[in-house]
Amino acid sequence: MNYISTRGQAPVLNFADVLLAGLADDGGLYVPETLPTFSQDEIASWAGLPYNELAFNVIKPFVDDCIKASDLKTMIDETYAGFNHIGVAPMVQLGGNEWILELFHGPTLAFKDFALQLLGRLMDHVLSERGERLVIMGATSGDTGSAAIEGCRHSKHLDIFIMHPYNRVSEVQRRQMTTLLNDNVFNIALEGNFDDCQEMVKDSFADQSFLQGLKLGAVNSINWARIMAQIVYYFSSALAVGGPHREVSFSVPTGNFGDIFAGYLAKQMGLPIKQLVVATNRNDILHRVISGNDMSKGTLEHTLSPSMDIMVSSNFERLLFDVYGRDGAAIADLMKRFKTESVSLESGRWEAVRELFDSYAVDDATTCDVIKQVYQETGYLLDPHTAIGLKAARECWKDKTIPMITLATAHPVKFPEPIVKAGLESPALPAHLADLYEREERFTVLPKDLASVQAFVASNVHRD
Ligand SMILES: Cc1ncc(COP(=O)(O)O)c(C=O)c1O
Numbered sequence: 001m002n003y004i005s006t007r008g009q010a011p012v013l014n015f016a017d018v019l020l021a022g023l024a025d026d027g028g029l030y031v032p033e034t035l036p037t038f039s040q041d042e043i044a045s046w047a048g049l050p051y052n053e054l055a056f057n058v059i060k061p062f063v064d065d066c067i068k069a070s071d072l073k074t075m076i077d078e079t080y081a082g083f084n085h086i087g088v089a090p091m092v093q094l095g096g097n098e099w100i101l102e103l104f105h106g107p108t109l110a111f112k113d114f115a116l117q118l119l120g121r122l123m124d125h126v127l128s129e130r131g132e133r134l135v136i137m138g139a140t141s142g143d144t145g146s147a148a149i150e151g152c153r154h155s156k157h158l159d160i161f162i163m164h165p166y167n168r169v170s171e172v173q174r175r176q177m178t179t180l181l182n183d184n185v186f187n188i189a190l191e192g193n194f195d196d197c198q199e200m201v202k203d204s205f206a207d208q209s210f211l212q213g214l215k216l217g218a219v220n221s222i223n224w225a226r227i228m229a230q231i232v233y234y235f236s237s238a239l240a241v242g243g244p245h246r247e248v249s250f251s252v253p254t255g256n257f258g259d260i261f262a263g264y265l266a267k268q269m270g271l272p273i274k275q276l277v278v279a280t281n282r283n284d285i286l287h288r289v290i291s292g293n294d295m296s297k298g299t300l301e302h303t304l305s306p307s308m309d310i311m312v313s314s315n316f317e318r319l320l321f322d323v324y325g326r327d328g329a330a331i332a333d334l335m336k337r338f339k340t341e342s343v344s345l346e347s348g349r350w351e352a353v354r355e356l357f358d359s360y361a362v363d364d365a366t367t368c369d370v371i372k373q374v375y376q377e378t379g380y381l382l383d384p385h386t387a388i389g390l391k392a393a394r395e396c397w398k399d400k401t402i403p404m405i406t407l408a409t410a411h412p413v414k415f416p417e418p419i420v421k422a423g424l425e426s427p428a429l430p431a432h433l434a435d436l437y438e439r440e441e442r443f444t445v446l447p448k449d450l451a452s453v454q455a456f457v458a459s460n461v462h463r464d
Pocket residue numbers: 110142143144221253254255256257258259260307308385409410
C-alpha cells in the first residue's frame with residue numbers, strides 16, 4: 001500500500017515510513033493512494049468477532065507487508081487486552097434506536113487510547129528493527145497528550161514532548177499527562193491555545209534542523225496510523241446493531257476532524273452509513289463551513305468541552321483532498337490562503353461536503369442541560385463532548401428507523417466542571433487513577449515562541 005500527500009509534492013511512502021514521518025514534507029497529510037474495500041458479505045462474516053480480531057481484519061490491508069502479519073496481530077492483541085472492558089468498545093442503548101458507543105475504557109479514559117496504544121507499539125517495533133530513534137512532538141487540547149505519553153513512555157527508541165495550552169485543559173487531563181515521570185517524557189504548558197501548539201508542531205516538521213540530525217515524528221491525527229486505528233470501531237458498532245444488512249448513522253464530537261474522517265473512510269470502505277453528523281462546540285468552524293461554506297477561523301474560545309477547542313481542524317484537509325478530486329496543487333493553494341485569510345470552497349466542492357455530512361454546534365449552557373436531562377431521564381452520565389455529540393444527533397437525525405450511534409469520546413470523570421454545573425455529582429476516579437491528585441507533577445511553562453520551544457526540545461532529547 002502506497003501513501004501520498006494531500007499537497008502532491010512529497011515522496012510516496014509505504015506504511016512504515018508514513019508511520020514515522022508524521023506530516024509530509026510538503027506540509028500535507030498522508031493518505032492511502034487507494035482505499036481497501038470490503039464486500040457486504042465479508043463485513044457480515046465479522047459479526048461476533050472479538051474487537052482485536054476485527055481490528056486485525058480492518059488494519060492489515062493498510063499495513064500491508066511492512067510488518068509481519070504475526071507481529072501485527074500480537075501488537076493488536078496486546079493493545080486491546082489492556083482495555084478495561086471485555087467488549088473494548090461497548091454500546092449502550094439510551095432508548096429506541098439511540099445508541100452510545102463507549103470509547104473510554106482504555107488506560108487514559110478517552111477514545112485516543114484506541115489508536116495511541118497501538119501507535120506506540122507500532123513505532124517501537126519499526127524503530128527497533130531499524131535501530132533508529134525518533135523525537136515526538138505532539139499538541140494536545142487535553143486527551144491526546146496523556147494517551148500518547150501512555151502509549152510511548154516505555155519505548156527506548158523515542159523521546160516525547162507534549163504541548164498543552166496552559167490553564168486550558170481540565171485538572172484531571174493535566175494531571176494525567178504531567179504525573180507520568182519517565183525520563184523520555186516532557187510536558188510543555190504553552191502560553192497559547194491548542195491551535196498555537198499544533199502550529200508549532202507543524203512548523204517544526206517544516207524545518208527539523210533544530211534537532212541536529214534526529215528525526216521528528218507525530219502522535220496527533222496528522223499521523224495516518226491514528227486514523228487507521230480509529231476506523232475499526234465504526235465497523236464494530238455497526239455490526240453490533242445489525243450492520244451491514246442495515247444502514248447506521250453516526251454523530252461524532254469533532255475538533256481536529258480525525259475521528260469523523262475515520263467514519264467517512266469506513267463508509268468509503270464499504271460500511272453502509274446513512275448520516276455522518278459533525279458535532280462541534282462554540283468553536284464551530286466545521287459547522288460553519290459545512291452548513292454555510294464559511295471557513296473563517298474567528299477567535300478560539302475556552303469552553304466546557306476543552307478537547308474540542310480547535311479551529312484549525314487538520315484532517316479536514318484530507319477530506320478536501322478527496323472532494324477536490326485529489327488535486328494536490330489546489331489543496332496546497334487553499335491551505336496556504338487559509339493560513340492568513342477566510343476562505344470558502346469552490347462551488348460544487350462545497351455541495352459535495354454538504355452531501356457527505358450534517359453538522360450542528362452546541363454552546364456550554366446547552367451542553368450542561370443535555371448532561372442533566374439525559375441523566376434524569378436514563379441515569380446515564382455523559383461527558384461534555386459526548387453531550388454535544390448526542391445533542392447534534394438529536395437535531396440532525398433524519399430517519400429514526402436507522403440507528404443513530406453517538407461516539408462517547410471521553411469518560412465523564414475527566415470533566416467534573418460541567419457535571420457539577422449541571423447540578424450532578426462527579427463520579428469517583430477509577431482505581432488506577434485514585435491517587436491522581438496526590439501524584440507529583442512535572443511540566444515546563446513556555447511562551448508562545450517557536451524558538452523557545454525548539455530550544456527546550458533540542459536541549460532535552462536523548463542522543464545515543
Ligand atoms: C473527548 C474528545 N472528544 C472529541 C474530540 C475531537 O476529536 P477529533 O479531533 O478527532 O475531531 C477530542 C479530541 O480530538 C476529544 O479529546
